[in-house]
Structure formats: C-alpha cells, structure tokens
Amino acid sequence: MKPVLKKILLGVVGVLGVSSLGAGGWVLMQVRAFDESMSKTYDTPAPKIAASKDAAVVARGKHLVEGPAACSSKDCHGKDLAGGNTVVMGPLGQFTGPNITGGGLGAVYSDAELARLIRFGIKKDGRSARFMPSTEVNWLPDDELAAVISYVRSVPNSDKANGPLEFKTLAKVLDRKGMLVIDVARKVATGPVELAGKPEPTAAYGRFLAKGCIGCHGENLSGGPIPGAPPSMPVPLNLTPHDTGLKGWTYDDFDKLVTTGARKNGKKLDPFMPIENTSQMDEIEKKALYAYLMSIEPRAFGGR
Ligand code: HEC
Structure with a gap:
C-alpha cells in the first residue's frame, strides 16, 4: 500500500473511528460479524487455469503484473514478488504483502488455486484473503490471468520470510461499514464477477x-x-x-x-x-x- 493510502486510512479513522468506538456493544457486534465472515469457507470452484512457460505468455504476464494489475508495487508484493514493505497503519494494524515466489506461498498454491485467489479473494483453505485487492483485478479474463500466473511462476525463488499482517478492531469495523476492504471474498461475493474481452483500444x-x-x-x-x-x-x-x-x-x-x-x-x-x-x-x-x-x-x- 502506498504511504499516501495509509494517510487516507488514518483520516477515515479520525472521522469515523472515534465515534464508532464510543459505542462498545455495537463495536463488539461488528467484530463478531467480521470474525464469523472471515472463518466462513467458500466452495467457489477454482478456475481451470494453468501456467505456461511460453516466453510470449510470460512477457504478457510481466506487463500486467507491473502495469495495470500493479502486483509488483513496492508496498504490495514487491518488484521481485518476494514480499513488499511493511505498511504500518496506526490503529488499523499493519500489513505486508507476502512472498509469492516458489520459495514462499507460490510453492503452496496450485495454478488454479492462485487463479481463484486473484479472481475471488479466496485462499487455498477456502477462506477469505485479507486486503488483497481482488476487486480491482478480477476482470482479467482466463488467458490474461494465466499470463499473470505464468509470470509469477517464472520469477526466481526467494526464501524471504513474510512480514506481519495484522488488522485491529478499528479495521474490522471499517470493513463492516464498507469503508475498507479487508474481508475480500465477502466483497467480491456482493457482485457479479465480470470478465473483460480481448484488449482493444475501446x-x-x-x-x-x-x-x-x-x-x-x-x-x-x-x-x-x-x-x-x-x-x-x-x-x-x-x-x-x-x-x-x-x-x-x-x-x-x-x-x-x-x-x-x-x-x-x-x-x-x-x-x-x-x-x-x-x-x-x-x-x-x-x-x-x-x-x-x-x-x-x-x-x-x-x-x-
Ligand atoms: C492513489 C490515488 C489515485 C489513483 C489510484 C489514480 N489517481 Fe489520478 N490523480 C490522483 C490525484 C491526487 C490527482 C491530482 C494530483 C494533483 O493535483 O497534483 C490525480 C490526477 C489525475 C489526472 C489529471 C487531471 C487534470 O485535470 O490534470 C488524470 C488524467 C488522472 N489522475 C488519471 C488517472 C487514471 C486514468 C487512473 C487509473 C488508471 C488514476 N488517475 C488513478 C490520484 C489517483
């Protein structure tokens, strides 16, 4: 996440957070609803998508990862995809995009599971990913998603450890109020997932x-x-x-x-x-x- 985004979040906290936190019982209800939703298991099937070693497909994936999909931003998964900077978000918690190379989470996920994560925000175990911006990239059609995954599979393995990922009460409340998307699969499930056609200048x-x-x-x-x-x-x-x-x-x-x-x-x-x-x-x-x-x-x- 960009440092500026962090400022936005802190601003949101200032405007809404304090009054929300005043109402203790209500807050507890929100936190309970958040925790329940996060422990929910989704049975959405994984898209039938497989990585390719074709150089043109890998190159297309690199373009998407570094351009429109922005996976490799320094505050997300990092240029080498081995994990981003830890972004400390004050009372909201702290966040680090994980290592998704073959030396990290990339080794745990199959291609299809990775595709499901990107498109629906659903982790390998069927539960919601936290804070992964699936809603901004879940329009990538199957061939483009396959290209993204092909590029992810092509980067060198790194054994860099994952940094902290922690969301506090206030972050959970803002998620329930629709101000911040942490419970990604819940957000994706609120609307149809609409895929783009072939890239064209239209x-x-x-x-x-x-x-x-x-x-x-x-x-x-x-x-x-x-x-x-x-x-x-x-x-x-x-x-x-x-x-x-x-x-x-x-x-x-x-x-x-x-x-x-x-x-x-x-x-x-x-x-x-x-x-x-x-x-x-x-x-x-x-x-x-x-x-x-x-x-x-x-x-x-x-x-x-
Ligand atoms: C992280 C927040 C953020 C995102 C995401 C973002 N913008 Fe912006 N954009 C801004 C801000 C802030 C300004 C004004 C900057 C200034 O006044 O110096 C701006 C200015 C612009 C301007 C200049 C408008 C003018 O009148 O000069 C254009 C064009 C623009 N953005 C296009 C885009 C497009 C297209 C996208 C998506 C691909 C995008 N922006 C995504 C924050 C963002």
Whole structure:
C-alpha cells in the first residue's frame, strides 16, 4: 500500500473511528460479524487455469503484473514478488504483502488455486484473503490471468520470510461499514464477477482498466476529496468530460499526463497520482482508458 493510502486510512479513522468506538456493544457486534465472515469457507470452484512457460505468455504476464494489475508495487508484493514493505497503519494494524515466489506461498498454491485467489479473494483453505485487492483485478479474463500466473511462476525463488499482517478492531469495523476492504471474498461475493474481452483500444475495455482509478477518483470518476482523508491530502481531479474535468483534452494530452505526470500546462502532478503504474501501460490500454473517460457522463468536479 502506498504511504499516501495509509494517510487516507488514518483520516477515515479520525472521522469515523472515534465515534464508532464510543459505542462498545455495537463495536463488539461488528467484530463478531467480521470474525464469523472471515472463518466462513467458500466452495467457489477454482478456475481451470494453468501456467505456461511460453516466453510470449510470460512477457504478457510481466506487463500486467507491473502495469495495470500493479502486483509488483513496492508496498504490495514487491518488484521481485518476494514480499513488499511493511505498511504500518496506526490503529488499523499493519500489513505486508507476502512472498509469492516458489520459495514462499507460490510453492503452496496450485495454478488454479492462485487463479481463484486473484479472481475471488479466496485462499487455498477456502477462506477469505485479507486486503488483497481482488476487486480491482478480477476482470482479467482466463488467458490474461494465466499470463499473470505464468509470470509469477517464472520469477526466481526467494526464501524471504513474510512480514506481519495484522488488522485491529478499528479495521474490522471499517470493513463492516464498507469503508475498507479487508474481508475480500465477502466483497467480491456482493457482485457479479465480470470478465473483460480481448484488449482493444475501446471504451468497453477501458471501463475495466478504470476499476484501478475509482478508489481515488471516485465511483463516478468526477474526483473530489476522498471521504475521511485529511485536508493535507492531494485531491483527485475530475476525469469526466466536463468543463471542470477532461473536456477538451486530446489523447496526446492524456498520454503525456499518464506517462510523465505532467499536465497540459506543464505542471507536474502530485506523486499521489500513481504515475509509476500508469506509465507502464501500453498504447492499447491508454487509448482504451481515454476512450472510456471521454464516453462517460460529464459530471461537475466533486461528485466522486
Ligand atoms: C492513489 C490515488 C489515485 C489513483 C489510484 C489514480 N489517481 Fe489520478 N490523480 C490522483 C490525484 C491526487 C490527482 C491530482 C494530483 C494533483 O493535483 O497534483 C490525480 C490526477 C489525475 C489526472 C489529471 C487531471 C487534470 O485535470 O490534470 C488524470 C488524467 C488522472 N489522475 C488519471 C488517472 C487514471 C486514468 C487512473 C487509473 C488508471 C488514476 N488517475 C488513478 C490520484 C489517483
């Protein structure tokens, strides 16, 4: 997780956490519901997906892992997939993306079990994974998911030990309130899992890629302060084709921004906007995102 995201979480704690914690009985109920849900076993079958050693498939997987799916970010599984940084989230707990190489959890999971984990947030034992952002990547169709897993299987083994993963009472309460997704399988199970078609530079494909933008820019992509975020936090801008958003932007303006972080007027964006990932996107992905953003309903800035 990005340090900035950590700030958001702390902001959410400030706004909601204190009042929630005041109501002791209610909190206990939330914690019990969380614990019960986390001990639930899901019988969702594992997708029939197998890794390949084909160089083109592995290369496609590397692109997805480092670009749109962002598995290898330093605060997630790390560049070498041997585990990320430990992100200390104050009263929420602490979190470390585990080692998923063949020297770590990768050795325990079959290809199909790994596919089920990524798509549905369900662990090998049938229970929910914690905090794995399956909702942002569960649109990857079978061949793309197979490519991701093929790349994961191709990285060198590492025996690096997994760091701490601990969620405290407040984190459990925020999960139950829908403010934070820790109980991943429960969240995935609330909606249909919709798979994208072949990558193409169209709005239809861009809609899936945009799932990775919604967390910051809002469900309607019109930006505005992230609920609960402290005032010091950079405010995500309006990505809809409105006067207060991207109306009048050409593809070249958009391309320059997501590739270099420089706005039309030359001003550099705050590093909160994850240029690290968007700059890895290929032309099909950038064109698809642009087409999608230009196709959505124009909304005034701040409609989240
Ligand atoms: C971690 C939060 C975060 C995520 C995820 C994110 N953004 Fe942003 N984005 C921001 C912030 C914050 C700004 C404003 C930065 C500033 O004002 O300097 C921004 C600015 C932008 C702008 C500039 C708009 C303008 O008017 O200059 C564009 C375009 C953009 N983001 C596109 C995207 C796209 C496309 C995605 C998904 C692929 C995405 N962002 C994902 C936080 C995020």
